[in-house]
Amino acid sequence: MREALTRLAPWQALRPPLIAGWVPGRFPHALPAGSIRRQRDYFLYIPITVDRRDRVPLLVMLHGCSQDAHTFAQGSRMNELADEHRFLVLYPQQSLHANALRCWNWFEPSTGHGAGEAAAIAALVRDVTRRYPIDRSRVYVAGISAGGAMTAILALCYGSLFAACAIVAGLMYRAADSALAAARAMRNGTPVSPESMAEEAASRLSRQARFVPTLVIHGTHDSVVHPRNAEQIVRQFKRFAELRGTLPETSTDAVEQRISSEGRSYHQRDYVRSDQPLLRSILIEGLGHAWSGGDERLHFNDSAQPDTSHLIWDFLSKFRRPVPRRGPALRLWLRYFSRLLRG
Secondary structure, eight states, X not given: OHHHHHHHHHHHHTSOOOOOEXXXXXXXXXXXXXXXXXOEEXXXXXXXXXXXXXXXXXXEEEOOTTOOHHXXXXXXXXXXXXXXXXXXXXXXXXXXXXXXXOOOOTTSHHHHTTOHHHHHXXXXXXXXXXXXXXXXXXXXXXEETHHHHHHHHHHHHXXXXXXXXXXXXXOOTTSOSSHHHHHHHHHHXXXXXXXXXXXXXXXXXXXXXXXXXXXXXXXXXXXXXXXXXXXXXXXXXXXXXXHTTSSOTTOOOOEEEEEOOSSOOEEEEEEEETTEEEEEEEEETTOOSSEETSOTTSTTEEOSSSOHHHHHHHHHTTOOOOOOOOHHHHHHHHHHHHHHHHO
């Protein structure tokens, strides 16, 4: 055994060391000729305390319009939280070629059905989880505004990837199917029934599709995305959870409380199962279209408490998703190891 491990040492040394800090990349990797305009940048933040022997959580952060990965990271201060709690943060970045304001095109019909940009982000998440020391049972996604709307799509279409999600100042899954309809939904909420869209999603997705525990955060004074959208997200995700058997259909009551902070107070509503909140809504009094507790030197951030980043991590980090064992890969590893033993 000792001799076999000695032989394995050079092979392990071939693995590149883990580079801490801000790691850039591009996605998707494979595109047909002439499709370079469809490529987008991403940035992965790796705390210096993480190495390849670890298995740590991954949080995917989706920025809003007129933001990019850098401003979102700086405004939310999520990397500081990642240093404290030892998790990786992935920031996909929308291309200016795809949208002049860097908005995720969540309203495109193909994306709303899980293709297009949603599929590209999901593929990126799979690739990063495969190449970095990430615990696949603890992969989370959060987003603000257009990034929040994209988070809703990922949660319903790619629920097998994520253990939990957070939607900040966003819109529900398939709230609109065009840019014009998106603008209307942002102003007044969508005219589409949240429950009917949840039922459509549940009937279209495989029976293995699971409900992703969800945190919804919105400001009462949001003039860009009307707070009505937060209520519609809650209704939609609650119905989807009922259809998947995660929440009982007879459960209409929620645990509600008003919480005071040093900055603004907020109303919190929890839908629970076995004393664990699976769907949480937070409505922050007086907050506009902004990341509460963020760096107010940057657009769409408000320095007053509560701290959205802490609210998100406190909720998400409580969840893990079941992950199937990687049987074929393990068998290949054992076969290779036995060959080394035979010499």
